[in-house]
Amino acid sequence: MAKTSAMKERHPTLEHANMPATYTRIYLEWAQAQGIETSTLLRELGLPPTLMSEPTARIALQDHLRLLGAIITRSGNPGLGLALGWQLPLTAHGSLGYALLCCDTVGEALALLERFWHLRGRGVEFSFIEHDGCHIFEFRAEAPIPPVLKRVIFEFIMSGFYRGVQFLLGDQTPDGELWFDHPAPTPAQDLPAGFPAVRYAMPAAQIRFAGSQLPTHRIATANPEALHLAVAQCQREYALIEEHDSDILPRVRAVLTLSDRGYPNADLLAKGLHMSTRTLRRRLQQQGSSYQQQLETARHQDALRLLARDELPIQRIAELLGYTNPANFTRAFRRWTGASPREYRDTLNNATPR
Numbered sequence: 001m002a003k004t005s006a007m008k009e010r011h012p013t014l015e016h017a018n019m020p021a022t023y024t025r026i027y028l029e030w031a032q033a034q035g036i037e038t039s040t041l042l043r044e045l046g047l048p049p050t051l052m053s054e055p056t057a058r059i060a061l062q063d064h065l066r067l068l069g070a071i072i073t074r075s076g077n078p079g080l081g082l083a084l085g086w087q088l089p090l091t092a093h094g095s096l097g098y099a100l101l102c103c104d105t106v107g108e109a110l111a112l113l114e115r116f117w118h119l120r121g122r123g124v125e126f127s128f129i130e131h132d133g134c135h136i137f138e139f140r141a142e143a144p145i146p147p148v149l150k151r152v153i154f155e156f157i158m159s160g161f162y163r164g165v166q167f168l169l170g171d172q173t174p175d176g177e178l179w180f181d182h183p184a185p186t187p188a189q190d191l192p193a194g195f196p197a198v199r200y201a202m203p204a205a206q207i208r209f210a211g212s213q214l215p216t217h218r219i220a221t222a223n224p225e226a227l228h229l230a231v232a233q234c235q236r237e238y239a240l241i242e243e244h245d246s247d248i249l250p251r252v253r254a255v256l257t258l259s260d261r262g263y264p265n266a267d268l269l270a271k272g273l274h275m276s277t278r279t280l281r282r283r284l285q286q287q288g289s290s291y292q293q294q295l296e297t298a299r300h301q302d303a304l305r306l307l308a309r310d311e312l313p314i315q316r317i318a319e320l321l322g323y324t325n326p327a328n329f330t331r332a333f334r335r336w337t338g339a340s341p342r343e344y345r346d347t348l349n350n351a352t353p354r
Helices: 022-033 038-044 061-075 080-086 090-102 106-119 147-172 224-244 249-255 266-272 277-286 291-307 314-320 326-337 341-351
Strands: 124-131 134-141 176-179 197-199 205-210
Touching: 022 038, 022 061, 022 080, 022 090, 038 061, 061 080, 061 147, 080 147, 090 106, 090 147, 090 224, 106 124, 106 147, 106 224, 124 147, 124 291, 134 147, 147 176, 147 205, 249 266, 249 277, 249 291, 266 277, 277 291, 291 314, 291 326, 291 341, 314 326, 314 341, 326 341
Parallel strands: 176 197
Antiparallel strands: 124 134, 134 205, 176 205
8 A cells, every 4th residue: 555645754643653553453353354364464564463462562553544544445445433433342442441431420531531542542632622511522633644544543533432421321321413524425324323413524523412411420330449440550551651652742732731821932831841942842843843833733722622612702712822913813723624713613503412
């Protein structure tokens, strides 16, 4: 399979073998069931056969994408993500999945998921906001991914996420829908039984649940002692990844947050990361990024979150994000999403599930 230009770009999120091979094995097992010779496929791509058998194996996102692309090409099925994600149990997510099952409430589980998301969700960022009685989970690619592969990965992650919430809440699961920012498939895709409503070509990739009580829902499988053990294991896994991971971008994004005084400048950001400004700029440059690019990413994410708050005028949002001229904010937002801030807010208000 020929590499696309997006996959040729050097990006640490793509290159480091820090992604659990659990999800790679799910795609390989599906391919095998379709009659694809997976051992031959792995050999042709230069990937170890242990990906099929070693429970603790890890893989670079770049290699995972190459393999997924080859599976799509050989199967002719770019819509496999929805059904595979829908079948995924929470226990497939290792210690993190077990920890989620042991939480007392959905709110506690969400906080834990945000804390340890990168143990499992490599290549995709996750955030949670509330808007007008609607709980919104948003997903964004943190590395360049070709569109056909992005569709499969996002449909896999988001359908699995929705299914996980269903498992935690049982018959108390509120009405919800999935928003995808890619075009609707042609012909229309068959959805699994019980699947929620789906919208395509939306301004963001989101899962949206109606009902303001979602975080307070109690989880039937709660177990404080088991939760303590599972969280400790997650911490060990996270420390091990950080020890061998030169990717500074997740750390930058964790510190580059919006406060009443705006965003930290490069000097304050470097101080928060316990390094000199010169070292920060060099580390970012090594990863093909810069302070300004990371600031733009933070502004984009916070703009989506703040626009979900109807009580905030758009001009005030522009000021909070550091734009002295609202027209500059509008131009930037249109560049990020293809819509103006007002158009995006109208879309949110008109599409809130009831």
